Amino acid sequence: MQAVIVYESVYGNTRTIAEAIAEGVRESRPDATVSCLPVAEAGPDVTRTADLLVIGGPTHVYGMTTGPSRRMARLAATMAEGDEQAAHASGPEVGPGLRTWFHSLPNTEPGTHAAAFDTRADMLMSGGAAHGIARRLAHHHYDLVADPEGFIVEGTEGPLRTGERERAVAWGAGLTRRPHPPSGTSYGPGPGGS
Numbered sequence: 001m002q003a004v005i006v007y008e009s010v011y012g013n014t015r016t017i018a019e020a021i022a023e024g025v026r027e028s029r030p031d032a033t034v035s036c037l038p039v040a041e042a043g044p045d046v047t048r049t050a051d052l053l054v055i056g057g058p059t060h061v062y063g064m065t066t067g068p069s070r071r072m073a074r075l076a077a078t079m080a081e082g083d084e085q086a087a088h089a090s091g092p093e094v095g096p097g098l099r100t101w102f103h104s105l106p107n108t109e110p111g112t113h114a115a116a117f118d119t120r121a122d123m124l125m126s127g128g129a130a131h132g133i134a135r136r137l138a139h140h141h142y143d144l145v146a147d148p149e150g151f152i153v154e155g156t157e158g159p160l161r162t163g164e165r166e167r168a169v170a171w172g173a174g175l176t177r178r179p180h181p182p183s184g185t186s187y188g189p190g191p192g193g194s
């Protein structure tokens with residue numbers, strides 16, 4: 001079994017969750033080959049071989065990140081590090097986000113398992129990026145094996161809430177056991193939304 005976990009992360013919290021999910025998959029399926037990669041390194045050659053594809057990113061403005069939201073987050077991070085002049089001089093570098101990445105993801109053969117997750121602050125009425133990710137996976141004919149899941153960060157830059165890393169390990173382990181989404185939520189092919 002090949003499992004591939006792909007993540008987008010500005011401050012590192014989603015990367016930590018992605019690595020914890022990879023740990024959970026390895027624990028539950030010691031025979032599995034598990035890769036955990038940032039979007040920039042996860043081309044079609046990597047995803048094509050996956051029996052289980054797990055995708056996650058940070059929540060920005062109730063959904064998946066956008067170019068402007070990533071630039072805003074990078075700028076805030078650079079300025080928080082006290083390098084305000086450098087941030088304005090060169091413009092903050094932002095890598096590719098999941099929205100763009102999905103454009104180059106080929107459709108899969110029916111039956112390939114997948115799941116979506118995000119990180120988010122615990123804001124009142126806060127939505128999450130995971131639903132948009134799940135919709136896009138379904139649009140590419142992936143078979144969702146779990147409901148989209150959110151993991152909580154304390155504030156914009158983190159850290160992760162206590163216990164969330166452990167919860168991610170358990171969630172990852174569960175992905176290899178659950179044949180169907182527990183709620184039966186349908187993410188049929190559609191325009192994608194946010």
Ligand SMILES: Cc1cc2nc3c(=O)[nH]c(=O)nc-3n(C[C@H](O)[C@H](O)[C@H](O)COP(=O)(O)O)c2cc1C
Nearest residue numbers: 009010011012013014058061062073119120121156
């Ligand atoms: C521009 C921006 C918009 C955000 N919008 C939301 C939001 O709508 N809801 C929410 O729960 N968290 C929001 N957050 C907090 C992010 O979810 C948090 O920064 C992210 O989970 C951290 O993940 P990362 O360390 O992998 O970048 C926002 C953060 C930024 C920078």
